[in-house]
Amino acid sequence: MTDEIKKIKEEMGDELFILAHHYQTDEIVALADAVGDSLKLAQIAKLNKKAKYIIFCGVHFMAETADILTEDYQRVLLPATDAGCPMADMADKASAEKCMAKLAEEFGENKILPITYVNSKAEVKAFCGNYGGTVVTSGNADKILKWGLGQNKIILFLPDQNLGRNTAYDLGVKLEEMAVYDQIREKLYYNCKKEDVKIILWGGYCHVHHFIMDETFDEARKNNPDYKIILHPECRYDIAERADGKGSTEYLINQVKNAPAGSKFIVGTEKNLVDRLIKDNPDKNIKILDSKSICRNMNKVAAENLFETLEDIKKGDFSRQVVVDKETAKQAVKALDTMLALS
Ligand code: 13P
Ligand code: SF4
Secondary structure (H helix, E strand, C coil), X not given: CHHHHHHHHHHHHHHEEEEEECCCCHHHHHHXXXXXXXXXXXXXXXXXXXXXXXXXXXXXHHHHHHHHHCCCCCEEECCCCCCCCCCHHHCCHHHHHHHHHHHHHHHCCCCEEEEEECCCCHHHHHHHHHCCCEXXXXXXXXXXXXXXXCCCCEEEEECEHXXXXXXXXXXXXXXXXXXXXXXXXXXXXCCCCHHHCCEEEECECCHHHHCCCHHHHHHHHHHCCCCEEEECCCCCXXXXXXXXXXXXXXXXXXXXXXXXXXXXXXXECCHHHHHHHHHHCCCXXXXXXXXXXXXXXXXXCCHHHHHHHHHHHHHCCCCCECCCCHHHHHHHHHHHHHHHHHC
């Protein structure tokens, strides 16, 4: 099947462009024209003006972002149409608007600047664009949050509380100055004076990283004192702040790649990526922090549905196309363009 895919790719030339996230399997990564973290993939999708068909080997919000950033004549297709992101699904426009109304009651009108992690629905990006806010990825969260904190407003950070907390803490915001909004109970929690709240964290999380527990981290540290532990900032603060480094998937790859032979790393992120790091760096010692860190949604993309997507294109069947409606895209692009300009 991979040979068939390669043949079709040759036939289609520049008309076709296959993007893959670092969490994809080796099989898919080998077939992709570009592989990257969310920031890199968004930038590449925006730059490509030739491809009529962009196949996104990743999850739904990534294909949505690519659709927003590409031209009208370009179609973005997702091979596994049910590959979603449970964290992105933890926030939607209606609940974000409800939260905003609550925050206006609590802190006053026009006091809140919403910023969303790119791992979110297009309608949440549009919500942020609508209120003058923006988007971050794990690759630029520090830069963009720093900008946000300088805007003289309280930030509402959606949907990943862990990335928000870890990044804000590194920028000097104290834990007491961070509020949490429980989107299920529609309740706001904070432990300081109202005037001291700097950031409100939406209560979402990525189950792949959130459930890497303290015991797992402590045991890895105790049993491997000569290893550096590096992890993704979607991990909880309790372990992220004790790690030797944290950053996007691109950051994790570069840390390992650029280290001298014999270096030792324990990496806390999705298993497909760590398995590839182990394979690609035979001169280094690499282990996964938690072997249960598997994103089932990322794993839904396979050679079979990639092949079927190519067959669909030939037949003129675009049922796998991801389309963001024009009004949502118009607001979301404002938020995304601010991010790309700042990063
Ligand atoms: P990055 O590749 O941008 O670090 O994102 C990780 C992730 O969880 C994507 O779903
Ligand atoms: Fe979503 Fe987490 Fe999977 Fe990334 S790894 S797609 S954030 S569930």
